[in-house]
Amino acid sequence: MPEHPLLSDSIHLLEQLIAHPILGGQSNLSIAHFIGNFLEQAGIDFQYVTNETGDKKAIHCRIGPAEDGGVILSGHTDVVPTEGQDWHTDPFQLTAKGNRLYGRGATDMKGFIACCLAALPKMKAAKLKKPIYFAFSYDEEIGCLSGPIVARAIRDHYPEKPAFAIIGEPTSMRLANAEKGMGVFETTIYSRAGHSSQIRSGASAIQEAAKLILWLEGKMEAIVKAGQKDDRFSPPHSTMQAGICRGGLAPNIISDQCHIQWDLRIIPSDDWQLILEEFLQFCQERERICQAKVPEFRIETIPQYPFVPALDTSPASEIVQFTKSMVIDPELATVAFASEAGQFAEAGFEAVLCGPGHVSECHIANEFIEKEQLQECLNFIDRLIEQLG
Ligand SMILES: [Zn+2]
Numbered sequence: 001m002p003e004h005p006l007l008s009d010s011i012h013l014l015e016q017l018i019a020h021p022i023l024g025g026q027s028n029l030s031i032a033h034f035i036g037n038f039l040e041q042a043g044i045d046f047q048y049v050t051n052e053t054g055d056k057k058a059i060h061c062r063i064g065p066a067e068d069g070g071v072i073l074s075g076h077t078d079v080v081p082t083e084g085q086d087w088h089t090d091p092f093q094l095t096a097k098g099n100r101l102y103g104r105g106a107t108d109m110k111g112f113i114a115c116c117l118a119a120l121p122k123m124k125a126a127k128l129k130k131p132i133y134f135a136f137s138y139d140e141e142i143g144c145l146s147g148p149i150v151a152r153a154i155r156d157h158y159p160e161k162p163a164f165a166i167i168g169e170p171t172s173m174r175l176a177n178a179e180k181g182m183g184v185f186e187t188t189i190y191s192r193a194g195h196s197s198q199i200r201s202g203a204s205a206i207q208e209a210a211k212l213i214l215w216l217e218g219k220m221e222a223i224v225k226a227g228q229k230d231d232r233f234s235p236p237h238s239t240m241q242a243g244i245c246r247g248g249l250a251p252n253i254i255s256d257q258c259h260i261q262w263d264l265r266i267i268p269s270d271d272w273q274l275i276l277e278e279f280l281q282f283c284q285e286r287e288r289i290c291q292a293k294v295p296e297f298r299i300e301t302i303p304q305y306p307f308v309p310a311l312d313t314s315p316a317s318e319i320v321q322f323t324k325s326m327v328i329d330p331e332l333a334t335v336a337f338a339s340e341a342g343q344f345a346e347a348g349f350e351a352v353l354c355g356p357g358h359v360s361e362c363h364i365a366n367e368f369i370e371k372e373q374l375q376e377c378l379n380f381i382d383r384l385i386e387q388l389g
Helices: 007-018 029-041 106-118 120-125 147-157 196-201 205-225 272-291 318-324 341-346 371-388
Strands: 046-050 057-063 071-076 095-097 100-102 132-137 164-167 175-179 181-190 239-247 257-266 298-303 332-335 350-353 368-370
Touching: 007 029, 007 106, 007 371, 029 046, 029 057, 029 106, 029 132, 046 147, 057 120, 057 147, 071 106, 071 147, 071 371, 100 106, 100 371, 106 120, 106 368, 106 371, 120 371, 132 147, 132 371, 147 341, 164 318, 164 341, 175 318, 181 205, 181 272, 205 239, 205 257, 205 272, 257 272, 272 298, 318 350, 341 350, 368 371
Parallel strands: 071 132, 071 164, 164 350, 175 332
Antiparallel strands: 046 057, 057 132, 095 100, 100 368, 175 350, 181 257, 181 298, 239 257
């Protein structure tokens, strides 16, 4: 494959993006301003969408005319931590070794943003008939917190109506039209401490937490048994599991508090609210039973962030027809991770995922992206420009 003329530009931009070590949850102003300056120098009008405390900014802009039917290219500017991982190079300094470019975010997902920015002059010069939009968010890695904000900002800011959103999460440049939804919940059990010998007249927060965890597992088994599944995913059914459980002071004290954090990953045809509702009913049942012995006993469940909706874009949809001709492999894929795609769909834009890099490279030590993947992404953007020109 001949080298794409913008490959070295995209690598240079990737190097600069990676040098901003912005983790999910942290202020992203440095990387937002870097992108803002880049857009400004290219002569593109852009908007920051600033959060309430002023320390985080999403960015969106339009390249091309104010016509209906444009395409949003969406990416997130934050990355996951590197602490405790065995990195062989500085994760925040792009390091090239042969065909691989190492650095935190190379795949997830600054490679995509670098390609978008590298192709900007070409988009600008192309005399597009329908526009391309950039949508770059923050705090994706801690629950897709700003996806809905930037999607709504685009919907409300422009007089015209963009049609499609392509989320450039790593799919190895395959076209993915479905993903599971995701929610994380913290459940806290409050009881009363006591001497362990008095457990018959008390209620152990830890033991009650165990019952709730087993309920989650039982619910998952019931879903599997009932045949609620979607074979496009692996595993093909919704899952729930407790990833954190903390509580207790000593073996001879009845524990008065226990926290569990659990997640729910849902296939598009399951209803997460129904599952949560059933869980909360079980919690109420346990409260009633335990309050007979410990009147102050209670169980509280708090969502860690708004539920990230599943994505299920029809293979017959316009966006799938539109993007199929732009990828090498027209076979549709699904992804196991949650992303902002479902949120863009909820805001009224048909959405798919397609981005450079392999999901197996995400969130691990020595994350890298292959130059070929950047190249394929640049080719994809070329075809997008052609389609909209
Ligand atoms: Zn990502």
